[in-house]
Amino acid sequence: xxxxxxxxxxxxxxxxxxxxxxxxxxxxxxxxxxxxxxxxxxxxxxxxxxxxxxxxxxxxxxxxxxxxxxxxxxxxxxxxxxxxxxxxxxxxxxxxxxxxxxxxxxxxxxxxxxxxxxxxxxxxxxxxxxxxxxxxxxxxxxxxxxxxxxxxxxxxxxxxxxxxxxxxxxxxxxxxxxxxxxxxxxxxxxxxxxxxxxxxxxxxxxxxxxxxxxxxxxxxxxxxxxxxxxxxxxxxxxxxxxxxxxxxxxxxxxxxxxxxxxxxxxxxxxxxxxxxxxxxxxxxxxxxxxxxxxxxxxxxxxxxxxxxxxxxxxxxxxxxxxxxxxxxxxxxxxxxxxxxxxxxxxxxxxxxxxxxxxxxxxxxxxxxxxxxxxxxxxxxxxxxxxxxxxxxxxxxxxxxxxxxxxxxxxxxxxxxxxxxxxxxxxxxxxxxxxxxxxxxxxxxxxxxxxxxxxxxxxxxxxxxxxxxxxxxxxxxxxxxxxxxxxxxxxxxxxxxxxxx
Numbered sequence: 001x002x003x004x005x006x007x008x009x010x011x012x013x014x015x016x017x018x019x020x021x022x023x024x025x026x027x028x029x030x031x032x033x034x035x036x037x038x039x040x041x042x043x044x045x046x047x048x049x050x051x052x053x054x055x056x057x058x059x060x061x062x063x064x065x066x067x068x069x070x071x072x073x074x075x076x077x078x079x080x081x082x083x084x085x086x087x088x089x090x091x092x093x094x095x096x097x098x099x100x101x102x103x104x105x106x107x108x109x110x111x112x113x114x115x116x117x118x119x120x121x122x123x124x125x126x127x128x129x130x131x132x133x134x135x136x137x138x139x140x141x142x143x144x145x146x147x148x149x150x151x152x153x154x155x156x157x158x159x160x161x162x163x164x165x166x167x168x169x170x171x172x173x174x175x176x177x178x179x180x181x182x183x184x185x186x187x188x189x190x191x192x193x194x195x196x197x198x199x200x201x202x203x204x205x206x207x208x209x210x211x212x213x214x215x216x217x218x219x220x221x222x223x224x225x226x227x228x229x230x231x232x233x234x235x236x237x238x239x240x241x242x243x244x245x246x247x248x249x250x251x252x253x254x255x256x257x258x259x260x261x262x263x264x265x266x267x268x269x270x271x272x273x274x275x276x277x278x279x280x281x282x283x284x285x286x287x288x289x290x291x292x293x294x295x296x297x298x299x300x301x302x303x304x305x306x307x308x309x310x311x312x313x314x315x316x317x318x319x320x321x322x323x324x325x326x327x328x329x330x331x332x333x334x335x336x337x338x339x340x341x342x343x344x345x346x347x348x349x350x351x352x353x354x355x356x357x358x359x360x361x362x363x364x365x366x367x368x369x370x371x372x373x374x375x376x377x378x379x380x381x382x383x384x385x386x387x388x389x390x391x392x393x394x395x396x397x398x399x400x401x402x403x404x405x406x407x408x409x410x411x412x413x414x415x416x417x418x419x420x421x422x423x424x425x426x427x428x429x430x431x432x433x434x435x436x437x438x439x440x441x442x443x444x445x446x447x448x449x450x451x452x453x454x455x456x457x458x459x460x461x462x463x464x465x466x467x468x469x470x471x472x473x474x475x476x477x478x479x480x481x482x483x484x485x486x487x488x489x490x491x492x493x494x495x496x497x498x499x500x
Contacts, residue, residue: 033276035195038268042191043184045269052183059176063169070113070162077107103130118162119154144345149337158329159320168317171310178303185476192472194264196465199280201253201260203461207454208253214450215246218436222443231439238443282464284415287471287482291405294478297487298397301479308390315383322379326365326372333359397477404474411467418460425456
C-alpha cells in the first residue's frame with residue numbers, strides 16, 4: 001500500500017478514535033453537543049440575545065403606544081364635592097360680604113388626534129349642580145347646569161409633529177429589529193468560535209494523553225536498558241524529566257479544556273453545573289466561492305446599510321425640528337358649544353345659550369442673534385457626516401468580503417501544508433522512535449520529535465477549524481451561504497411579531 005495513503009487512513013482513524021475517547025466514557029452521563037444544537041441552545045438562552053430581544057420589545061411597545069395614542073381617547077373627571085366660603089369686598093356698595101359655594105360636577109371628554117393635519121378634534125360635556133349663598137343679598141341659588149362643546153385645534157405654518165413622531169418610532173423599531181438580526185448572526189459566529197475552542201481544547205487534551213503514553217513507553221524502554229547496563233543513567237534522568245513534563249502538560253490541558261467548556265456554557269446560557277461532550281465535524285469539504293456574487297449580495301442585503309439610511313432619515317427629522325425653533329407658526333381654534341342651566345333638571349335646555357368662538361394666533365420671531373442659522377448649519381453637517389458613514393459602510397462591506405475570500409483561499413493552502421507537515425512529523429517520529437529503541441538516539445532528541453508531532457497535529461486541526469470559521473465569516477459578510485447556494489434574506493433573521 002502507498003505509505004501516504006496508509007498515513008491518511010491512520011489520520012482518519014486518529015480523529016475518529018479521538019472523538020470516541022471523548023464520547024464513550026461520558027455516554028451515559030453527558031449530553032452530546034453538536035454545533036447546530038449549541039446554536040439552538042444559544043438562541044433561547046444567550047444573555048446577549050435576550051438583551052437584544054428586550055431592546056426590540058421596548059421599541060415595539062413604544063410604537064404600539066404611539067399608534068394607540070392616535071385613536072380616540074376617552075376620559076371622565078369627577079368632582080363629587082366642592083365647597084368654599086370666602087369673605088369678599090364689594091366695591092359697588094363699599095361693603096364686605098360672605099359667599100358660600102357648594103358644587104358637584106363631572107366632565108366627560110373625547111379627544112381625537114388627526115394624523116393627516118396634526119390637528120385635534122375634541123368633544124366635552126360638563127354636567128353639575130351648584131348651590132350658592134351670599135349674605136350681601138341674603139339669597140341662595142341652586143341650579144343644574146350642562147355645557148357641551150365641540151372644539152377643533154389646528155396648527156398652521158409648521159411641520160406635522162404627530163407624523164414625525166410616528167415615523168421616528170417606526171424607524172427605531174426597524175433599527176432594533178435589524179440589530180436583533182445582526183445579533184443573531186454574531187451569535188452564530190461567537191457560538192462557533194466558543195464551540196471550536198472547546199473542540200481544540202479537547203484535541204489538545206487527547207494529544208497530550210497520547211504524548212504521555214508515548215513518553216511512558218520511552219521511559220520504560222530506557223529504564224530497562226539502564227537496569228541492564230545498556231544505557232547511561234543520565235538517559236534515565238532525562239526520561240524521568242520528559243515524563244514529568246508530559247504529565248504537567250496533560251494537567252494544564254485538562255484545566256484549559258474545563259475552562260473552555262465553562263466559557264461555552266456561559267455564552268449559551270446553560271447551567272454551569274451541567275456537563276456535556278463535543279461532537280464536531282471538521283472534515284475538509286472545499287466550497288466553491290464566487291467573489292463577485294458575494295460582493296453583490298452583500299451590498300444588496302447587508303442590514304448595516306439600512307441602519308446607516310435610518311441614521312440619515314433621523315438626521316433629517318432632527319433638521320426639521322431644528323428649523324422649527326423660533327419659527328413663524330400659527331394656531332386656529334374653532335369651538336361650537338351649547339350650555340344651559342335651570343333649577344329643574346328636566347328644564348336645563350329650555351333656554352339654551354349658543355357659545356361659538358373662533359381664535360387665530362401667531363408666533364412671530366423677530367431676532368435670535370443667529371442661533372437658528374447656526375443650529376441648522378450644525379445639523380446639516382451632522383447629516384453630511386452620516387452620509388459619509390453610509391459610503392464608508394459600503395466600502396467596509398466590500399473590503400470585509402474580499403478579506404474573508406482571501407483568508408478562505410489561504411486556509412485551503414494552509415490545510416494542505418498542515419496535513420503534509422503532520423504526515424512528515426509522524427513518519428519522522430516513527431523512524432526516530434526505532435532509532436531510540438536501538439540506542440542510536442537520546443531521550444532529549446526523541447522528546448523534540450514527540451513535541452514536533454504534537455504541534456503538527458494541533459496545527460492541522462486548527463487549520464481545519466480556521467477554514468470552517470472563515471467560511472462562516474464569508475456567509476455573514478455576504479449574507480449568502482455558498483455551501484447551499486442560497487441567499488440569506490434579512491427578513492428571515494427578524495423576530496416575527498407573532499412570536500414576540
